[in-house]
Amino acid sequence: MLSCKGLVGLSSDLLDGELSLKQRLAVRAHLAMCVRCRRFIRQLRVSQRVIRQLPDADVPELEALLQAMQAQRQQDAD
Ligand SMILES: [Zn+2]
Secondary structure, three states: OOOHHHHHHHHHHHHOOOOOHHHHHHHHHHHHHOHHHHHHHHHHHHHHHHHHHOHHHHHHHHHHHHHHHHHHHHHHHO
16 A cells, blocks of 8 residues: 555656556555545646746747847847
8 A cells, every 4th residue: 555655756757647557556546545645646736737837838939039129129229
């Protein structure tokens, strides 16, 4: 039986979908019985979603925009 500590150790791999079937089953069995770990995993999922929503993908666009603005400003200066 997986302990709470064991579950925490597996949690990041769980969210990344990198657990073996056996590990997933152990995690699921533990979560079925343990409210604290259910809450922990839910919290972890929420923060992971927030992190993924950070505009990493927009950074190249932002940089391109910035460069375009700088180029424009240089043209204006000429
Ligand atoms: Zn637990």
